[in-house]
Amino acid sequence: MSQNVISSQDAATPIVIVGHVDHGKSTLIGRLLHDTDNLQEGKVAQIIESSKKRGLKIEWSFLLDSLQIERDQGVTVDSTRIPFLLGGREFVIVDAPGHRQFLRNMITGAADAEAAVLVVDAAEGAREQTRRHAMLLHLIGIRHVIVLLNKVDLLDFDQKKIEAVEQSVSELLGKLDLEAALFVPASARDGDNIASRSERMPWYDGPTLTEALAQVPSPASRANLPLRLPVQDVYRFNDKRYVAGRIERGRVRVGDTVIIGTQKTPARIASIESWHTAPQVAAVAGQSIAVTLEPDVIPDRGDLLHLREEPPVEASRIRTRLFWLRQEPLRVGESFKLRLATAEHAVTVTSIDSVLNLDDLTEQPGEEVPAEGFAEITLSASENVQFDPFVPGTADGRGVLVDRQQRIVGGAPLIGPAAIAAGEKVIHPSASTVTLQDRERIKGHRGAVFWLTGLSGAGKSTLARGAEAALFAAGLDVTVLDGDTLRTGLCKDLGFSEVDRTENVRRAAEVARILRDAGQVVLVALISPLQSDRALARQIIGEGFEEVFVDADLSTCEQRDPKGLYAAARSGKISGFTGIDAPYEAPQAPALHLKTASGSAENVIKTLASFVKDATALSGAARARS
Ligand SMILES: Nc1ncnc2c1ncn2[C@@H]1O[C@H](COP(=O)(O)OS(=O)(=O)O)[C@@H](OP(=O)(O)O)[C@H]1O
Numbered sequence: 001m002s003q004n005v006i007s008s009q010d011a012a013t014p015i016v017i018v019g020h021v022d023h024g025k026s027t028l029i030g031r032l033l034h035d036t037d038n039l040q041e042g043k044v045a046q047i048i049e050s051s052k053k054r055g056l057k058i059e060w061s062f063l064l065d066s067l068q069i070e071r072d073q074g075v076t077v078d079s080t081r082i083p084f085l086l087g088g089r090e091f092v093i094v095d096a097p098g099h100r101q102f103l104r105n106m107i108t109g110a111a112d113a114e115a116a117v118l119v120v121d122a123a124e125g126a127r128e129q130t131r132r133h134a135m136l137l138h139l140i141g142i143r144h145v146i147v148l149l150n151k152v153d154l155l156d157f158d159q160k161k162i163e164a165v166e167q168s169v170s171e172l173l174g175k176l177d178l179e180a181a182l183f184v185p186a187s188a189r190d191g192d193n194i195a196s197r198s199e200r201m202p203w204y205d206g207p208t209l210t211e212a213l214a215q216v217p218s219p220a221s222r223a224n225l226p227l228r229l230p231v232q233d234v235y236r237f238n239d240k241r242y243v244a245g246r247i248e249r250g251r252v253r254v255g256d257t258v259i260i261g262t263q264k265t266p267a268r269i270a271s272i273e274s275w276h277t278a279p280q281v282a283a284v285a286g287q288s289i290a291v292t293l294e295p296d297v298i299p300d301r302g303d304l305l306h307l308r309e310e311p312p313v314e315a316s317r318i319r320t321r322l323f324w325l326r327q328e329p330l331r332v333g334e335s336f337k338l339r340l341a342t343a344e345h346a347v348t349v350t351s352i353d354s355v356l357n358l359d360d361l362t363e364q365p366g367e368e369v370p371a372e373g374f375a376e377i378t379l380s381a382s383e384n385v386q387f388d389p390f391v392p393g394t395a396d397g398r399g400v401l402v403d404r405q406q407r408i409v410g411g412a413p414l415i416g417p418a419a420i421a422a423g424e425k426v427i428h429p430s431a432s433t434v435t436l437q438d439r440e441r442i443k444g445h446r447g448a449v450f451w452l453t454g455l456s457g458a459g460k461s462t463l464a465r466g467a468e469a470a471l472f473a474a475g476l477d478v479t480v481l482d483g484d485t486l487r488t489g490l491c492k493d494l495g496f497s498e499v500d501r502t503e504n505v506r507r508a509a510e511v512a513r514i515l516r517d518a519g520q521v522v523l524v525a526l527i528s529p530l531q532s533d534r535a536l537a538r539q540i541i542g543e544g545f546e547e548v549f550v551d552a553d554l555s556t557c558e559q560r561d562p563k564g565l566y567a568a569a570r571s572g573k574i575s576g577f578t579g580i581d582a583p584y585e586a587p588q589a590p591a592l593h594l595k596t597a598s599g600s601a602e603n604v605i606k607t608l609a610s611f612v613k614d615a616t617a618l619s620g621a622a623r624a625r626s
């Protein structure tokens with residue numbers, strides 16, 4: 001390599017350690033760090049001291065408790081990363097506290113590993129979590145699995161017994177389509193076959209754990225992969241235009257012709273520069289550089305620079321794995337930004353293809369992805385997206401979904417282009433480029449839905465219309481969706497059967513959601529008698545749904561009978577009337593409870609209007625921006 005070629009650093013090899021509770025994971029980590037001389041001075045004394053206090057010999061698992069837990073910012077949770085050196089090679093132990101956190105960390109890139117140690121108590125054999133962890137390793141795409149058969153002292157180091165356990169674990173892994181690279185019989189507590197060969201198992205001639213780790217292939221050198229240089233910034237300096245970015249993979253040389261983004265403009269690399277160095281002739285993966293181009297084309301932030309012969313995948317419909325982080329479930333039709341390296345693309349979820357049940361790890365078709373759910377979905381982008389399909393342990397295809405408030409709502413590794421199946425109903429909802437913040441700034445308040453529920457005659461329409469007038473006068477953009485009004489148009493095909501009422505609620509909720517997304521304050525006045533229907537409305541609307549109980553008892557409503565409907569129901573002229581011969585389920589915990597059986601409507605209208613005003617007020621920071 002010539003002097004003025006910038007080289008990338010060799011990365012540490014991340015190893016994830018998993019195992020059923022009590023099978024000895026923590027003890028193994030403690031023992032491994034100790035036997036490989038990776039413990040800071042004083043740590044061993046500390047462990048001996050705490051073990052003594054509890055009347056134990058040496059309890060290596062105490063080490064984990066005393067190690068500093070690193071919590072990365074953002075989406076990272078409970079990720080413990082412990083660096084250690086083995087024969088001059090750097091490793092990082094990624095501790096996986098529970099399968100959900102493990103999955104979350106792996107998907108969002110917080111814990112990246114290509115190799116795993118699966119700890120199995122040899123006396124107990126594979127247990128439920130062993131199966132789950134193995135399945136997750138398979139799902140994540142971990143290729144190199146070392147099975148540590150721990151606590152073999154409990155089997156008296158007996159070759160036959162140990163080989164029988166090996167056989168049964170091997171069968172289990174086989175069923176999950178996972179193959180163990182190695183089985184190491186060991187006792188983590190005593191140190192047998194961890195960093196030194198056990199004298200108590202002369203029959204075993206395979207590697208110790210540290211020898212097995214040394215055999216784990218190093219992370220592939222990214223410098224030898226096809227060039228990917230995502231544009232981070234374009235700026236002018238001294239009359240020259242510089243295109244800046246970090247080389248994700250591959251290498252670039254002065255004189256190379258690169259292709260820029262989906263517009264596919266070719267340009268020659270005229271020079272390569274980086275901070276505090278003389279101009280370079282070449283640079284490789286891991287380096288942040290600025291290049292000048294000939295001709296002087298202007299790429300956009302997020303454009304991928306690559307070589308013509310080695311293009312990335314390009315697609316607007318993308319099969320995507322998803323780990324869903326938002327509390328409210330994900331549904332088809334929702335729009336997000338897909339953040340991929342420096343690029344951001346507007347995307348919409350066009351289908352939820354399968355949802356993984358985290359309890360039994362079966363994949364099933366699903367209508368929605370629950371919080372912390374794992375699924376395969378199809379994303380459709382408003383333009384072509386360039387990417388390399390997801391590979392564990394690399395930055396490839398590692399998308400993240402971001403909502404309108406710039407919060408990360410899901411890890412979304414991109415798997416590949418999604419084919420259109422024969423007969424499939426293909427929809428491509430478009431995503432708005434007007435942000436919620438823009439709308440709030442213009443309107444001076446938040447969008448939200450206030451869902452008024454109550455018996456016929458309880459006062460829903462009176463209160464909603466009264467509050468509408470007051471709020472409008474106060475400058476709010478407010479709309480009322482009233483049952484009777486909707487039933488003269490959008491819902492005129494619906495009656496009052498349970499199915500029709502559910503559909504009525506669904507349509508009203510969908511309309512309310514659109515209006516809320518447009519920044520409006522929406523007052524919905526529907527009997528919506530069933531809890532389950534109101535739960536559906538809450539789910540459709542998501543954030544900004546407030547349930548308001550308009551509460552008057554049946555006899556008051558019947559006395560009022562403003563439309564003569566109770567009389568008609570009592571005399572049998574209409575059937576299935578709410579409160580008479582159809583159910584009404586009162587809300588259990590409404591955001592606002594308005595009692596309307598006595599007192600004037602005006603006072604209640606004031607209460608409702610002021611509740612709405614408070615709930616839709618912008619925060620100080622948002623007001624300051626507007
Ligand atoms: N069988 C039966 N049960 C209840 N209500 C009936 C029925 N038949 C007609 N109406 C009139 O329809 C209005 C209720 O419509 P909604 O759309 O609010 O009802 S629902 O949410 O679908 O249950 C309701 O209006 P409100 O009095 O404003 O609630 C009635 O005027």
Ligand SMILES: Nc1ncnc2c1ncn2[C@@H]1O[C@H](COP(=O)(O)OP(=O)(O)O)[C@@H](O)[C@H]1O
Pocket residue numbers: 454455456457458459460461462463525550560562595596597598599600601602604
């Ligand atoms: N405190 C109150 N709040 C709301 N309405 C009241 C109140 N007191 C009396 N009313 C009367 O009750 C009737 C409620 O009818 P309406 O608003 O159509 O109910 P709903 O839409 O729930 O069927 C109206 O005639 C209204 O004037």
